[in-house]
Amino acid sequence: MTLDSAKRRGLRIDVRGVGQRVAGGRATLHDVSLTVEAGELVAIIGGSGAGKTTLLDAMAGVRPPAEGQVTGDGDRSAPAYVPQDDIVHLELSLRRTLTYAARLRLPAATTADEIDRAVRDVLRDLDLTERAGQRVGTLSGGERKRASIAVELLTRPRVLFLDEPTSGLDPAIAAEVMRLLRRFADGGTTVVLTTHSPSDVGHCDKVTVLAREGHLAFFGTPAEALSYFEADRVEQIYERLAGEISPGEWARRFAESRGERQEPSEPPEPVVVGRVVVEPAIAGERRGIGAVREWWLLTRRGADILTRNRLTVAILAGSPVMVLAMFAVLFRPGAFSFADPSPSATVMILFWIAFGGFFFGLTYGLLQICTEIAVLRRERLAGLGVGTYVLSKVAVLVPLLAAVDAAMLGVLRALDRLPAAGWSTYGSLWVSLLLSSAAAFALGLLVSAAVTDPAQATLALPMLCFPQVLFVGAILPVPIMAAVGRWLSHAMSNRWAFEALGHTLNVERLWAEGGSSLGPPLLASYGDTFGRAVAVDWAVLTGFTAVLLGAACVVLARRT
Numbered sequence: 001m002t003l004d005s006a007k008r009r010g011l012r013i014d015v016r017g018v019g020q021r022v023a024g025g026r027a028t029l030h031d032v033s034l035t036v037e038a039g040e041l042v043a044i045i046g047g048s049g050a051g052k053t054t055l056l057d058a059m060a061g062v063r064p065p066a067e068g069q070v071t072g073d074g075d076r077s078a079p080a081y082v083p084q085d086d087i088v089h090l091e092l093s094l095r096r097t098l099t100y101a102a103r104l105r106l107p108a109a110t111t112a113d114e115i116d117r118a119v120r121d122v123l124r125d126l127d128l129t130e131r132a133g134q135r136v137g138t139l140s141g142g143e144r145k146r147a148s149i150a151v152e153l154l155t156r157p158r159v160l161f162l163d164e165p166t167s168g169l170d171p172a173i174a175a176e177v178m179r180l181l182r183r184f185a186d187g188g189t190t191v192v193l194t195t196h197s198p199s200d201v202g203h204c205d206k207v208t209v210l211a212r213e214g215h216l217a218f219f220g221t222p223a224e225a226l227s228y229f230e231a232d233r234v235e236q237i238y239e240r241l242a243g244e245i246s247p248g249e250w251a252r253r254f255a256e257s258r259g260e261r262q263e264p265s266e267p268p269e270p271v272v273v274g275r276v277v278v279e280p281a282i283a284g285e286r287r288g289i290g291a292v293r294e295w296w297l298l299t300r301r302g303a304d305i306l307t308r309n310r311l312t313v314a315i316l317a318g319s320p321v322m323v324l325a326m327f328a329v330l331f332r333p334g335a336f337s338f339a340d341p342s343p344s345a346t347v348m349i350l351f352w353i354a355f356g357g358f359f360f361g362l363t364y365g366l367l368q369i370c371t372e373i374a375v376l377r378r379e380r381l382a383g384l385g386v387g388t389y390v391l392s393k394v395a396v397l398v399p400l401l402a403a404v405d406a407a408m409l410g411v412l413r414a415l416d417r418l419p420a421a422g423w424s425t426y427g428s429l430w431v432s433l434l435l436s437s438a439a440a441f442a443l444g445l446l447v448s449a450a451v452t453d454p455a456q457a458t459l460a461l462p463m464l465c466f467p468q469v470l471f472v473g474a475i476l477p478v479p480i481m482a483a484v485g486r487w488l489s490h491a492m493s494n495r496w497a498f499e500a501l502g503h504t505l506n507v508e509r510l511w512a513e514g515g516s517s518l519g520p521p522l523l524a525s526y527g528d529t530f531g532r533a534v535a536v537d538w539a540v541l542t543g544f545t546a547v548l549l550g551a552a553c554v555v556l557a558r559r560t
């Protein structure tokens, strides 16, 4: 079904008395009422900060209005929303990006052929067929904007909302995007967009003019707008709004003039769009591909993105290699030799292995979510579950951490920095290390979900690492810490990993009975640090992971 062959019936949208407030109670929209007819192309214009995005979000159901309501004419399918940010992953080819998006958004019963056809059709509709094999990151700004629109068109929505689709584009490409949107509207889709560009207005059927603080100064055709504001060009409307009268007065004048011209008509079978869309349970029902299939698709896409980003793979694989090389240079062989041990070196080897597992887990997790929050936010609106999303991250990266942890133990054993022992001992060391990495990975995901950009995530790294060095009980044994420090040490996942490693390698016996006179006094200062059963440490580390993953889901659900 192509744009030209299928005349979709667009959604009629009724906005009635809509008001919005931000934290602190400040009103950012005041009593906006207007009706967008099916198949109309409507622009929202106004000065910077006038409330254009706020109105668009209220109409699309991204942020339901504080007052009034937005109703559609009975359709319950999700409207398509294209935010300002790119909602496409840069690493994949355009065709692959669209194929994953189609699999995630179209019903489970959709066949592979139908998915291919849907992708082919949107590529053709958006004149992107020749770019299908190209990596999204290498597309031009205009092509990438069209790619974001293409993702939204896969489900053949009846209404399309776009936040500044022409911003950052040169005039020719901006005009191209507007012509494309005009075609959609002519094909039956209702299209509402915000814009800063006066030239976009000429392509539209109607224009919504917002005065400061979200007052509706005008709604009607572009020609009517020019005559209403006594302007020759759209630019002059901005000048009028900025100068002469107060925003509230503009709204009052328009309400008066509209009262004389028309009565708002009643929408048939109203359905509150603003609430339907944000309700994840309803959105999930609507798509109905199931949580397991969704998780599997996200896992495959995550692995695909990871393997295509060569620099990321190089960093993920390269950093453990460098850390291992440093360990090999720092520690002398045979520190665990029973006849001639080096007790203080054994503490440091155990601590740094535990810290290595923690550090890799944390760094692998930290950049996972904050780099794609715009994509996630959009996919959440289409019904994606945060639980399946977070678990897909675990499925892609924890196996990698398992391999890194195994390699760390294997190499240190091969270099005689760790003692000879059976498979069960090394199996136990690996499980402790992996659980520690998983807990740190979950902490990384939580922070990544909470911060607003990668720079903040990077800044958080030292803050997250320092306590896991100081309060673990390696540099300063827990029994001789100040009371608050001892209490804090329980919250350090690294402490439980460090103690599990020490228990498994039986350092208590090594220090008490080995051939170093430094062992017994060291053991005295550590007390029963390494006496606990490893299973308890594993249970605690698993608990950390579960709680942190749960917290990441909660934060993500709130943020998206």
Ligand SMILES: Nc1ncnc2c1ncn2[C@@H]1O[C@H](COP(=O)(O)OP(=O)(O)OP(=O)(O)O)[C@@H](O)[C@H]1O
Binding pocket: 022, 023, 028, 046, 047, 048, 049, 050, 051, 052, 053, 054, 055, 194
């Ligand atoms: N999360 C928020 N917290 C506080 N104020 C907010 C928030 N979001 C928006 N605002 C305020 O609401 C008002 C309207 O913002 P909005 O983004 O809708 O304006 P806009 O017309 O789209 O602006 P621009 O053209 O600059 O993108 C602004 O004053 C903005 O500062």
